[in-house]
Amino acid sequence: MFEDSKTPAAAWENTATLPEITVDPEKxxxxxxxxxxxxAGIMASFEVAAEAFGKWIQSVAAEVEAQHEMExxxxxxxxxxxxxxxxxxHTKKKRTRKKYAKRILKWYRTEVAPC
Structure with missing residues (x-):
């Protein structure tokens, strides 16, 4: 309340009134x-980003699955x-190790995995 007013009604009289807000339907x-x-623009860009993220997640999942299969x-x-x-x-060279990894995977897929 204002210090110079004695009643709440007098305090409301001293405050400034707000202008009336009108809404134009066309605006x-x-x-x-x-x-x-x-x-719509935000959703279009979000769909592109979501598609790219989905492809990335699928590629990561495929790599994880391949690593799990190798292990x-x-x-x-x-x-x-x-x-x-x-x-x-016991192979030190990467190329030779890769060759044996392929052989192990081939053996695993034909002998063990179908079971």
Missing amino acids: LAAAAETLRKAW TALRWARCYNRPLYNRYT
Whole structure:
């Protein structure tokens, strides 16, 4: 309350009144149309980003699955195909190691995975 007023009614008389707000229907329709166009643009860019993100997630999932399959194949080869596993683990060259990795995967897919 104001210090110079004694009653609440007197305090309200001293405050400034707000101007009346009028809404023009044409301006409101134009603003809604502008908002709709902006939202459509945002959604279009979001769909492109979501599609790219989905492709990236699928590629990451495929890499993880391939790595998991290789680890499983190596575990099986360690027990049931020891000569091939030993050649893979004792190879220093990347090219040769890759060759034995392919052989282990081929063996795993034909002998173990169908079971």
